Amino acid sequence: MKLFVGFLVLILLSEIANGRFIVEKNSLRVTSPDSIRGTHDSAIGNFGIPQYGGSLAGNVVYPKDNRKGCKEFDGTPFKSKPGSLPTFVLVDRGDCFFALKVWNAQNAGASAVLVADDIEEPLITMDTPEEDSKNAEYIEKITIPSALIEKSFSETLKKAINDGEMVNVNLDWRDAVPHPDDRVEFELWTNSNDECGVKCDMLMEFVKDFKGAAQILEKGGYTQFTPHYITWYCPQAFTVSKQCKSQCINHGRYCAPDPEQDFSKGYEGKDVVIENLRQLCVFRVANESKKPWVWWDYVTDFQIRCPMKENKYNKECAEAVIKSLGLDLKNIEKCMGDPDADSENPVLKEEQDAQIGTGSRGDVTILPTLVVNNRQYRGKLEKGAILKAICSGFEETTEPAICLSGDVETNECLDNNGGCWQDKTANITACKDTFRGRVCECPMVDGVLFKGDGYSHCEASGPGRCKINNGGCWHDAKDNYTFSACVDVEGSKCQCPRGFKGDGVKSCEDVDECKEKKACQCPKCSCKNTWGSYECSCSGDLLYIRDHDTCISKRASDSKSAWTALWIILIGLAIAAGGAFLVYKYRLRSYMDSEIRAIMAQYMPLDSQQEVPNHINDELQHA
Numbered sequence: 216m217k218l219f220v221g222f223l224v225l226i227l228l229s230e231i232a233n234g235r236f237i238v239e240k241n242s243l244r245v246t247s248p249d250s251i252r253g254t255h256d257s258a259i260g261n262f263g264i265p266q267y268g269g270s271l272a273g274n275v276v277y278p279k280d281n282r283k284g285c286k287e288f289d290g291t292p293f294k295s296k297p298g299s300l301p302t303f304v305l306v307d308r309g310d311c312f313f314a315l316k317v318w319n320a321q322n323a324g325a326s327a328v329l330v331a332d333d334i335e336e337p338l339i340t341m342d343t344p345e346e347d348s349k350n351a352e353y354i355e356k357i358t359i360p361s362a363l364i365e366k367s368f369s370e371t372l373k374k375a376i377n378d379g380e381m382v383n384v385n386l387d388w389r390d391a392v393p394h395p396d397d398r399v400e401f402e403l404w405t406n407s408n409d410e411c412g413v414k415c416d417m418l419m420e421f422v423k424d425f426k427g428a429a430q431i432l433e434k435g436g437y438t439q440f441t442p443h444y445i446t447w448y449c450p451q452a453f454t455v456s457k458q459c460k461s462q463c464i465n466h467g468r469y470c471a472p473d474p475e476q477d478f479s480k481g482y483e484g485k486d487v488v489i490e491n492l493r494q495l496c497v498f499r500v501a502n503e504s505k506k507p508w509v510w511w512d513y514v515t516d517f518q519i520r521c522p523m524k525e526n527k528y529n530k531e532c533a534e535a536v537i538k539s540l541g542l543d544l545k546n547i548e549k550c551m552g553d554p555d556a557d558s559e560n561p562v563l564k565e566e567q568d569a570q571i572g573t574g575s576r577g578d579v580t581i582l583p584t585l586v587v588n589n590r591q592y593r594g595k596l597e598k599g600a601i602l603k604a605i606c607s608g609f610e611e612t613t614e615p616a617i618c619l620s621g622d623v624e625t626n627e628c629l630d631n632n633g634g635c636w637q638d639k640t641a642n643i644t645a646c647k648d649t650f651r652g653r654v655c656e657c658p659m660v661d662g663v664l665f666k667g668d669g670y671s672h673c674e675a676s677g678p679g680r681c682k683i684n685n686g687g688c689w690h691d692a693k694d695n696y697t698f699s700a701c702v703d704v705e706g707s708k709c710q711c712p713r714g715f716k717g718d719g720v721k722s723c724e725d726v727d728e729c730k731e732k733k734a735c736q737c738p739k740c741s742c743k744n745t746w747g748s749y750e751c752s753c754s755g756d757l758l759y760i761r762d763h764d765t766c767i768s769k770r771a772s773d774s775k776s777a778w779t780a781l782w783i784i785l786i787g788l789a790i791a792a793g794g795a796f797l798v799y800k801y802r803l804r805s806y807m808d809s810e811i812r813a814i815m816a817q818y819m820p821l822d823s824q825q826e827v828p829n830h831i832n833d834e835l836q837h838a
């Protein structure tokens with residue numbers, strides 16, 4: 216039995232060797248000392264919680280003893296004091312599991328761990344120890360991120376630390392996942408087996424935990440999720456062996472290891488393959504009816520209702536779950552096909568093909584594996600961490616609300632308004648919180664667009680701009696009068712209204728028209744300045760004419776000449792109109808005359824026939 220399990224592993228290993236295993240990286244930037252500033256790659260550990268979409272700055276410490284971190288550290292030497300940078304512990308590779316080094320450092324107060332490789336080689340992924348290891352329990356409890364760095368780079372860091380320099384680095388996961396558009400594609404490579412110890416428990420726990428978020432994302436159209444299942448094939452020479460018969464379906468084409476690793480009892484590998492196939496078909500049928508998220512319901516319900524422990528991991532139980540979710544059982548059966556047939560199963564064949572990496576994604580060999588935008592996720596399978604990885608896959612500002620909820624991200628706009636422009640009095644800001652940070656972008660408020668660089672300057676523009684905080688212009692109200700320097704026209708700047716002077720933004724001051732404009736200065740005038748205007752009164756019986764800034768008499772005699780002029784104009788107009796009318800009448804009559812003469816000419820000779828234009832004949836000729 217052991218031999219056979221080893222055998223499957225061998226096939227798996229040979230596939231890794233032939234295929235490509237891509238190491239997921241984040242960037243590590245040294246910010247001080249100046250002499251070694253620069254950016255380096257580091258490989259994200261497959262445990263702990265990497266801060267997908269974020270970054271973390273820290274001060275690097277290389278312990279004096281226990282440099283490999285395989286033993287517990289005394290107390291919490293790496294706990295950073297309030298206000299100082301978090302501590303990143305640099306430990307050497309070797310002697311124990313990567314995860315144990317990180318666990319020891321975490322217990323000693325470290326915020327992140329950098330593991331220095333001990334040989335010159337391309338970066339590798341630090342994975343968890345083999346599944347059934349007794350140590351697996353602490354892996355669950357690792358919450359700090361970790362990264363492997365190249366040997367030569369680690370020596371540079373060590374030298375700087377030895378020289379007494381303060382070494383500050385920034386671990387950055389912002390570009391660990393590509394973020395090309397407003398939809399994230401993600402895959403979970405999973406297994407229906409619920410009896411494989413810690414890893415299976417972790418996976419089931421995660422699926423249950425993540426279901427809510429996954430369904431929100433899927434229903435909102437933010438993500439396209441696809442579940443996947445790994446299968447192996449039985450080598451040709453062994454297809455008729457007892458082992459392959461119990462672990463495989465379709466004559467050795469699709470196999471899974473025996474859940475209990477004991478052929479004599481419990482479930483067999485092929486039971487797992489069949490349930491995996493059913494779960495794939497549940498997804499396909501649900502996806503066809505445009506409800507792909509029902510897969511999460513099925514998988515979690517199946518875990519609860521049909522566990523191996525209670526001997527319910529079987530077809531009857533699975534079909535009861537399918538029925539209760541209202542899925543079409545016939546279609547699912549059709550999709551599953553015949554497991555005893557000596558032919559390919561199209562669904563499982565596709566899965567085997569998908570295992571091989573494409574583009575930037577390496578082969579999938581670790582179970583479970585999450586793939587986000589075609590990059591393999593590295594780190595603990597935990598709701599918050601995974602949501603971070605998915606959220607970091609959205610193009611900035613297109614992320615759904617769930618990504619901006621408090622437990623997933625920090626709102627950078629709350630701190631100093633993110634360094635963006637803001638108008639505190641109108642409560643308008645250019646800071647837009649995004650998952651990976653924030654952007655400073657002039658906003659749109661009540662349909663009014665703000666324009667500017669978003670950092671130091673934004674200004675309402677276009678129609679309606681005066682509605683918003685008076686377009687950022689000066690305005691004031693006094694004595695029942697309101698004045699504004701805002702001009703509601705595209706492209707216009709603030710302009711003090713008539714009767715005021717100033718920059719129009721901060722201030723407009725009343726102009727004293729009596730003094731500065733020399734208004735109302737005629738001998739009989741008396742001037743009084745008011746806010747935004749002036750009043751002028753004339754002494755005696757005089758009337759002030761504002762347009763001419765003068766006082767005139769109200770009496771009729773003075774305006775006689777004006778009336779005369781008016782009469783002349785009116786009479787002139789009347790004569791002109793009368794003349795025009797007469798001309799018109801005359802022309803009309805002469806025309807009609809000629810028409811009548813033309814008609815009569817058809818019947819009798821007339822004296823001056825040649826001179827008469829013959830309209831009727833003209834018309835006939837042209838017809």
Ligand SMILES: *[C@@H]1O[C@H](CO)[C@@H](O)[C@H](O)[C@H]1NC(C)=O
Binds near residue numbers: 441499502503
């Ligand atoms: C699920 O449906 C979408 C379209 O509705 C399709 O693009 C996608 O390929 C389907 N996925 C699978 C695994 O069939």
Ligand SMILES: *[C@@H]1O[C@H](CO)[C@@H](O)[C@H](O)[C@H]1NC(C)=O
Binds near residue numbers: 642
């Ligand atoms: C400013 O506006 C935001 C929402 O746009 C609101 O949550 C906040 O309470 C407002 N603050 C003030 C001081 O009005």
Ligand SMILES: *[C@@H]1O[C@H](CO)[C@@H](O)[C@H](O)[C@H]1NC(C)=O
Binds near residue numbers: 694695
């Ligand atoms: C403002 O208007 C109110 C009524 O419209 C009037 O009673 C008041 O006297 C006015 N004040 C001034 C300073 O003109």
